[in-house]
Every structure is written in C-alpha cells, then in structure tokens.
Amino acid sequence: MATTVEFRRDPRWQETLTNAVGAALYADVVENILHPSMEQVPVDTGALRRSAMAHKPVINGTQVTVSVSYDTNYAIYVHEDLSARHPHGNAKFLERPALAAQNGMSDRVAKRMSL
Numbered sequence: 447m448a449t450t451v452e453f454r455r456d457p458r459w460q461e462t463l464t465n466a467v468g469a470a471l472y473a474d475v476v477e478n479i480l481h482p483s484m485e486q487v488p489v490d491t492g493a494l495r496r497s498a499m500a501h502k503p504v505i506n507g508t509q510v511t512v513s514v515s516y517d518t519n520y521a522i523y524v525h526e527d528l529s530a531r532h533p534h535g536n537a538k539f540l541e542r543p544a545l546a547a548q549n550g551m552s553d554r555v556a557k558r559m560s561l
Contacts, residue, residue, distance in 0.1 A: 460508065468503030468510045470558035474551060475512045476500045482543035483514065487524075488535030494518050514540060 480500045487495050497517040504511045516525070524530070528537045536542075 464505050464508060464510055465503075466559050467555065468505055468512070470555045471510055471512050471551075472500065472503050473558055474547070474554050475514060478547035478551075478554070479540070479543045480514050482546070483540045486535050486539040486542065487516070488530075488532035488537075488539065494521055494524060497521065514544070516540065 480498060484495055484498050487498070489495055494516055499515055499517065501513045501515065504513075515521075525537060525540060530537060
C-alpha cells in the first residue's frame, strides 16, 4: 500500500505534510488491517499472532508506505494454504483485511489529518 501526495508549489512543506500523512496512514493501517488480521489469523500456539507488526512509515519523496507483517518462518504457508482447516482463523488472514481496508482509505487518512 502506498499513498502519494505531491506539493509542487512550496517544497518546504513536503516533509511536514508527508510526515503527517505517514502518521495518519500508520494509524489507519493498524486499525483497519493489523487488528482485523490478528482476529483472523489461525491460532495454534499463538506465536504467529504475537509476531504481527505494523512497520513505521517509510517516506520516499512524496510516497508514504506502511507495511504489516507476520514474522515467523511459516507465516506465508499458513497464509497461502487454502486447503487447511483451522479451529480458529483462516488462510489469507492478512490479504482479506488489506483488500477490505483499501475502500475509503484516502478519506480516512485525510480525516485523521483533519483536512
């Protein structure tokens, strides 16, 4: 996911505004992707759920990126195995919330910035 904002008229504001976008985007990702994915992640020992994290915004010019990951060596297998049955949770536990969160993300980020 990336949000791009360009400030052509006054480049002095670019850093301030991209930092504000980064903070708002981070909050939105935590609320609308990370937390919902943690509710959907399959649980056996709980290690996979505990490994969930949202990474601080990375700003490259006018592009702001916030990523979410599960940091175990088996997370990708649990995420992609559509044939596995789990007592709690399901495959695509990160992809589904990420796709659902795309709708309205720009509006939510702008609202968080009080624009």
